[in-house]
Amino acid sequence: MSVTSLKAKLMQGNQACAEGAIYAGASFYAGYPITPSTEIAEILSERLPQVGGRFIQMEDEIASMAAVIGASVTGAKAMTATSGPGFSLKQENIGHAMITEVPCVIANVMRLGPSTGGPTSPAQGDVMQARWGTHGDHPVITLCPNSVQECFELTVKAFNMAERFRTPVFIMFDEIIGHMRERVVLPEPGQIPVVNRKKPEVGPESYKAYEPVDETLVPPMASFGDGYRYHVTGLTHDETGFATTKPEKMAAHLQRLHDKINNFLPEVVDYEEQSIEDAEVVLLAYGSVARAASRAVKDARAAGLKVGLIRPITLWPFPGEAVKKAAAKAKAVIVAEMNLGQIINEVRVAVEGQAPVYGVLRADGEPISPTEILAKIKEVL
Amino acid sequence: MNPEIAQYYRVNKLPHIWCPGCSNGIVVRSIVEAIDKAGLDQDKTVIVSGIGCSSRAPGYMNFDTLHTTHGRALAFATGVKLAKPELNVFVITGDGDCTAIGGNHFIHAARRNIDLNVILFNNNIYGMTGGQYSPTSPTGTKATTAVYGNIERSFDSCKLAQTAGASYVARGNAFNTRQLTDIILKGIENPGFSFIEALSSCPVYYGRRNKKGGPADMLKWQRDVCVTQAAYDRLPEEKRAGKIITGVLHHEPQPEYTAEYAKIIEKAQGGNG
Amino acid sequence: MAIPAEQLKSPVTVNLAWCKGCGICYSLCPTKVLIGNELSKAVVAHPELCTSCRVCEAHCPDYAITVEGGPKR
Ligand SMILES: Cc1ncc(C[n+]2csc(CCOP(=O)(O)OP(=O)(O)O)c2C)c(N)n1
Ligand code: SF4
Ligand code: SF4
Ligand code: SF4
Numbered sequence: 001m002s003v004t005s006l007k008a009k010l011m012q013g014n015q016a017c018a019e020g021a022i023y024a025g026a027s028f029y030a031g032y033p034i035t036p037s038t039e040i041a042e043i044l045s046e047r048l049p050q051v052g053g054r055f056i057q058m059e060d061e062i063a064s065m066a067a068v069i070g071a072s073v074t075g076a077k078a079m080t081a082t083s084g085p086g087f088s089l090k091q092e093n094i095g096h097a098m099i100t101e102v103p104c105v106i107a108n109v110m111r112l113g114p115s116t117g118g119p120t121s122p123a124q125g126d127v128m129q130a131r132w133g134t135h136g137d138h139p140v141i142t143l144c145p146n147s148v149q150e151c152f153e154l155t156v157k158a159f160n161m162a163e164r165f166r167t168p169v170f171i172m173f174d175e176i177i178g179h180m181r182e183r184v185v186l187p188e189p190g191q192i193p194v195v196n197r198k199k200p201e202v203g204p205e206s207y208k209a210y211e212p213v214d215e216t217l218v219p220p221m222a223s224f225g226d227g228y229r230y231h232v233t234g235l236t237h238d239e240t241g242f243a244t245t246k247p248e249k250m251a252a253h254l255q256r257l258h259d260k261i262n263n264f265l266p267e268v269v270d271y272e273e274q275s276i277e278d279a280e281v282v283l284l285a286y287g288s289v290a291r292a293a294s295r296a297v298k299d300a301r302a303a304g305l306k307v308g309l310i311r312p313i314t315l316w317p318f319p320g321e322a323v324k325k326a327a328a329k330a331k332a333v334i335v336a337e338m339n340l341g342q343i344i345n346e347v348r349v350a351v352e353g354q355a356p357v358y359g360v361l362r363a364d365g366e367p368i369s370p371t372e373i374l375a376k377i378k379e380v381l
Numbered sequence: 382m383n384p385e386i387a388q389y390y391r392v393n394k395l396p397h398i399w400c401p402g403c404s405n406g407i408v409v410r411s412i413v414e415a416i417d418k419a420g421l422d423q424d425k426t427v428i429v430s431g432i433g434c435s436s437r438a439p440g441y442m443n444f445d446t447l448h449t450t451h452g453r454a455l456a457f458a459t460g461v462k463l464a465k466p467e468l469n470v471f472v473i474t475g476d477g478d479c480t481a482i483g484g485n486h487f488i489h490a491a492r493r494n495i496d497l498n499v500i501l502f503n504n505n506i507y508g509m510t511g512g513q514y515s516p517t518s519p520t521g522t523k524a525t526t527a528v529y530g531n532i533e534r535s536f537d538s539c540k541l542a543q544t545a546g547a548s549y550v551a552r553g554n555a556f557n558t559r560q561l562t563d564i565i566l567k568g569i570e571n572p573g574f575s576f577i578e579a580l581s582s583c584p585v586y587y588g589r590r591n592k593k594g595g596p597a598d599m600l601k602w603q604r605d606v607c608v609t610q611a612a613y614d615r616l617p618e619e620k621r622a623g624k625i626i627t628g629v630l631h632h633e634p635q636p637e638y639t640a641e642y643a644k645i646i647e648k649a650q651g652g653n654g
Numbered sequence: 655m656a657i658p659a660e661q662l663k664s665p666v667t668v669n670l671a672w673c674k675g676c677g678i679c680y681s682l683c684p685t686k687v688l689i690g691n692e693l694s695k696a697v698v699a700h701p702e703l704c705t706s707c708r709v710c711e712a713h714c715p716d717y718a719i720t721v722e723g724g725p726k727r
Binding site: 382383385386390395397401402404406407410555556559584595596597601 | 671672674676677678681714715726
């Protein structure tokens with residue numbers, strides 16, 4: 001497959017994710033097959049060795065997440081992909097990557113849960129798991145595409161953010177987006193910037209593996225094999241990387257993990273607005289549901305109703321400020337999501353009681369239609 | 382500390398956290414002596430471990446070191462080795478870490494014959510959590526979760542490794558440090574999955590509860606029960622009961638995973654590999 | 655011309671700061687060079703008997719013993 005033949009191509013969301021990974025410079029994938037994410041593994045098993053990278057099918061998702069972290073500490077850009085049950089299994093080692101600040105990307109093509117649930121049924125039931133799935137306090141970056149084009153672009157962005165912030169980054173799409181076929185315009189190399197982690201500028205003698213050197217609070221990361229001989233542990237550690245139980249050191253460690261992301265919210269938080277300026281009804285939807293919501297906005301406007309849409313592109317950190325601002329002028333806020341009420345709670349917090357918040361909630365493996373959303377708009381107005 | 386081995390330790394982190402008489406320190410010494418004898422580049426050598434008392438070893442070792450999650454060290458190490466095959470990768474693991482929670486990773490890493498040097502510190506107990514029985518606790522063992530005696534049968538982790546596909550399998554013990562160093566060295570020289578079970582001792586939890594005497598007594602017990610296959614074969618039938626065979630138990634070179642993967646890359650890039 | 659024991663330069667030295675008093679070295683020393691003190695830490699009682707066999711050093715879990723001379727391990 002030559003690069004030029006890829007310029008504009010009809011492809012599936014899962015394939016766009018795989019190609020986005022290659023574009024971002026991924027050189028390692030470890031995973032375990034699970035519907036509806038499997039195509040990402042299949043495609044990368046073919047594509048990675050073509051670019052000198054490596055693919056491995058591990059014995060389970062716990063091992064896959066572990067191998068991804070192991071690869072990343074050697075300097076590789078590494079990813080894994082999965083769906084609900086596998087996402088659950090990855091959680092412990094995701095926590096390891098968070099506390100050790102190992103950049104990596106985890107794609108979750110969401111299916112209906114809990115448990116085996118509906119393997120081929122689309123859902124958005126893992127969005128709170130992305131936020132709080134692993135134990136303990138930790139910051140999270142989660143991206144959520146609503147088109148095949150965005151699957152490509154947000155996968156590149158996920159790698160860029162993982163490298164920039166030294167953290168695992170989730171890209172969560174529902175089964176509809178994963179399996180939908182759309183035309184994708186593939187950028188030329190260099191067209192989308194590709195970010196690489198900061199490496200130490202000092203020698204091994206003065207390197208402290210977890211000491212930030214600038215206002216980003218992100219410590220430069222040496223690769224294993226570069227001669228720095230440093231220690232990585234999932235225990236709370238101080239700036240040297242070695243375990244500590246001193247309360248002030250533990251607090252400083254966890255606080256920095258939060259600050260390195262929360263101090264840069266304008267750089268991280270991303271969302272799209274449609275007809276929001278004069279909106280009396282504010283819709284909020286993400287992923288494939290945002291497509292139905294966008295249609296509903298157009299139909300409502302055509303019928304003379306002042307309706308607008310906020311589509312979070314980063315589910316985490318949540319674009320709460322934008323929601324708060326829009327709600328100040330609104331008569332009602334409607335959240336449409338393929339679950340029985342998850343992001344709606346985040347919206348309620350952001351709205352701060354300025355307007356009533358309603359849900360168009362569905363968890364039966366069926367997509368939410370523009371008609372359903374429109375009906376709700378008419379009901380609340 | 383003898384200057385011969387000091388370069389391999391983070392001396393400023395010593396003394397270590399292990400209990401008085403815990404044999405973990407002895408086994409670690411054999412590992413670094415084997416690394417020294419093999420002449421491995423210290424900057425290209427990585428030590429990975431899981432969770433447990435034994436898994437705290439990498440924190441004291443002067444290499445790139447990765448302390449992971451309980452049972453998962455082999456999976457992390459697989460990522461390290463596959464992503465950068467030029468690294469020499471060691472895995473330090475406990476009997477619970479490797480054969481209970483990590484059992485699945487253990488058999489699959491062995492099956493792939495990926496070039497890892499795995500040293501299992503077998504103290505027959507969960508040390509870090511205070512003395513619960515492990516998959517290698519002999520039947521009848523007393524443990525905090527087996528106060529009436531353990532009714533489970535124990536794993537022979539060397540047989541398990543061999544059956545799963547490891548190309549090199551050996552057993553040593555903390556008493557016979559020369560033999561232990563030697564079998565680790567041979568494991569390093571084997572390009573493939575090398576599994577070394579090091580019988581170790583936890584005097585605090587296993588020893589006390591099972592009336593095995595003090596730290597020195599536990600080492601002397603190892604001295605008395607461990608025999609090489611050759612010595613075992615020479616023993617009269619009535620003296621064989623209770624003996625543990627040590628030394629190289631299996632060595633059969635097989636295609637190594639990262640070397641095979643290099644051929645995949647060649648093939649994918651249009652070569653004839 | 656016997657040198658009094660206390661003046662003999664001992665081939666074996668114990669780093670008491672690292673010694674945890676486990677007793678392994680003085681149990682295993684074949685010639686009883688080492689003994690335990692009141693804290694059961696190792697002390698060199700009979701340096702003149704030391705053969706530099708390095709058994710104590712190899713088995714000290716805390717790297718508290720250094721033996722000079724003797725076989726390279
Ligand atoms: C997922 C998980 N479960 C349980 C534990 C608690 N835990 C820590 S170490 C350990 C057992 C260690 O035993 P072993 O592997 O034999 O090592 P040893 O401490 O004896 O060296 C357990 C159960 C944990 N850390 N993580
Ligand atoms: S609990 Fe047992 S295994 Fe753990 S350090 Fe103490 S003696 Fe060693
Ligand atoms: S073996 Fe080491 S720790 Fe134990 S008593 Fe002797 S010097 Fe001390
Ligand atoms: S070197 Fe040998 S003889 Fe000398 S003190 Fe140590 S064990 Fe005893």
